[in-house]
Amino acid sequence: MNASNVNFSDVLIIITVVLAIILALLYYFNKVSMRKMVQAQDFIDNNRTTVQIFIIDKKQEKPSPSNLPKAVYEQMPKTSKMRKANLVRAKVGPQIVTLICDKPVFNVLPVKKNVKVDLAGIYIIGITGMKLEDKKKKTLTEKMTLNLNNKVSKK
Numbered sequence: 800m801n802a803s804n805v806n807f808s809d810v811l812i813i814i815t816v817v818l819a820i821i822l823a824l825l826y827y828f829n830k831v832s833m834r835k836m837v838q839a840q841d842f843i844d845n846n847r848t849t850v851q852i853f854i855i856d857k858k859q860e861k862p863s864p865s866n867l868p869k870a871v872y873e874q875m876p877k878t879s880k881m882r883k884a885n886l887v888r889a890k891v892g893p894q895i896v897t898l899i900c901d902k903p904v905f906n907v908l909p910v911k912k913n914v915k916v917d918l919a920g921i922y923i924i925g926i927t928g929m930k931l932e933d934k935k936k937k938t939l940t941e942k943m944t945l946n947l948n949n950k951v952s953k954k
């Protein structure tokens with residue numbers, strides 16, 4: 800079959816088959832990742848504890864054996880090792896440990912203060928007794944919008 804014998808319909812069929820294969824692969828990988836996410840959420844829900852901690856420091860950096868326990872670092876997927884993570888050094892009881900948290904929790908954690916948090920292993924789920932939305936640092940545009948809304952509502 801040479802290039803002059805290829806019809807538009809042949810090209811269209813090949814493109815359709817390739818797109819169908821790609822969509823099937825995406826569906827499969829999405830299903831697998833959703834299953835893992837549900838298992839992780841079940842683990843978090845089963846192992847949740849409320850603890851008082853003193854936050855020493857918080858940083859966004861790549862995980863390494865020096866800032867995480869060796870066993871935890873070895874179990875992490877390669878993609879997680881290459882990305883920056885929200886790491887929090889805190890004193891939990893008598894020990895100083897490094898904890899991991901999500902961005903919304905990381906943004907509102909106060910440094911050099913005692914805070915009650917929900918922990919699941921080394922993962923900070925949330926802050927007890929504090930709404931994350933209220934304590935988040937607002938950008939300049941958010942502050943201006945809030946001020947305008949307050950002025951308009953007062954009139």
